[in-house]
Amino acid sequence: MVTATAEEPILIKFSHVVAVDTPKGKAAEKFRDLAALYTHNRVRVEVYPNSQLYKDKEELEALQMGAVQMLAPSLAKFGPLGAKEFEAFDLPFVFSDYAALHKVTQGPVGRALLKGLEAAEITGLAYWDNGFKEMSANKPLRNPEDFQGLKMRIQSSKVLDAQMRAMGAMPQTMAFSEVYQALQTGVVDGTENPPSNFYTQKMHEVQKYLTLSHHGYLGYAVVVNKAFWDGLPADVRQQLNLAMTEATLFANQIAQQENEQALAAIQASGKTEILSLTPEQRRAWQKKMRVVHDQMAERIGKELLLSLYQATGFDAGP
Ligand code: LMR
Numbered sequence: 001m002v003t004a005t006a007e008e009p010i011l012i013k014f015s016h017v018v019a020v021d022t023p024k025g026k027a028a029e030k031f032r033d034l035a036a037l038y039t040h041n042r043v044r045v046e047v048y049p050n051s052q053l054y055k056d057k058e059e060l061e062a063l064q065m066g067a068v069q070m071l072a073p074s075l076a077k078f079g080p081l082g083a084k085e086f087e088a089f090d091l092p093f094v095f096s097d098y099a100a101l102h103k104v105t106q107g108p109v110g111r112a113l114l115k116g117l118e119a120a121e122i123t124g125l126a127y128w129d130n131g132f133k134e135m136s137a138n139k140p141l142r143n144p145e146d147f148q149g150l151k152m153r154i155q156s157s158k159v160l161d162a163q164m165r166a167m168g169a170m171p172q173t174m175a176f177s178e179v180y181q182a183l184q185t186g187v188v189d190g191t192e193n194p195p196s197n198f199y200t201q202k203m204h205e206v207q208k209y210l211t212l213s214h215h216g217y218l219g220y221a222v223v224v225n226k227a228f229w230d231g232l233p234a235d236v237r238q239q240l241n242l243a244m245t246e247a248t249l250f251a252n253q254i255a256q257q258e259n260e261q262a263l264a265a266i267q268a269s270g271k272t273e274i275l276s277l278t279p280e281q282r283r284a285w286q287k288k289m290r291v292v293h294d295q296m297a298e299r300i301g302k303e304l305l306l307s308l309y310q311a312t313g314f315d316a317g318p
Pocket of ligand 1: 017073155
């Protein structure tokens with residue numbers, strides 16, 4: 001049981017890997033402020049952005065050990081915990097827009113996935129949006145052939161690994177905090193992320209081209225250490241749930257705009273040339289990446305895949 005006194009608030013350390021000025025960074029601060037307000041300062045949330053405390057892999061271990069209480073890892077990073085189903089969110093072209101995505105994250109499929117985290121002693125509280133990923137390199141990426149032999153940084157998801165291989169590239173899993181330097185020094189040739197991450201990590205300064213492919217989605221699950229959460233006084237948990245509901249609305253309201261602004265800032269910097277795909281080029285990407293759905297069906301679970309297709313309206317035809 002976690003006890004609270006007037007002098008000693010309950011401390012929630014919230015660690016994450018992105019900049020403050022991103023959808024996740026801003027939503028974490030919103031939660032911090034609302035948690036103080038609704039609990040009348042019985043809870044203090046300390047937000048540690050930018051991999052200050054832990055990098056991707058370590059932060060999940062730290063959560064399980066109780067060294068931090070709250071995280072919001074990207075949905076592509078739950079595989080190492082045994083929650084491989086979350087990699088369904090990485091499937092190429094499965095969400096046509098935020099509305100299709102929300103049918104999953106705000107519906108029964110999303111809820112069931114969060115519930116599944118309990119096996120890893122983790123409680124899933126909410127989904128926070130970031131946005132749709134674009135693809136960068138030092139050469140223009142217009143056709144699948146352009147990927148041939150490129151080393152592309154990915155998050156630790158087997159679906160993303162398969163996606164890059166389907167395009168003829170060589171995927172390299174790497175912690176987010178190391179990407180800028182890897183791009184700068186040529187350890188990798190390119191990468192994928194929504195504009196907000198490109199811009200706030202200055203990746204656009206070390207990549208000559210950014211293709212607006214929107215080929216996949218990147219978002220987050222906000223998670224807490226289950227023992228910690230279950231041990232909170234019931235009224236405090238209820239107040240924190242309220243703070244989380246509001247922070248989630250906020251996160252999902254700002255995500256699209258944050259990405260649009262980041263893209264405009266990248267464009268204004270003049271450091272990266274922004275490329276659009278013709279409908280034909282886009283179809284070629286879709287066709288190449290389609291194989292990933294079949295390759296990963298077993299790993300993700302066929303039943304989940306069908307529910308996902310049903311919710312999003314993805315055309316799973318041959
Ligand atoms: C990445 O590693 O590229 C992203 O998951 C970072 C993040 O948390 O948005």
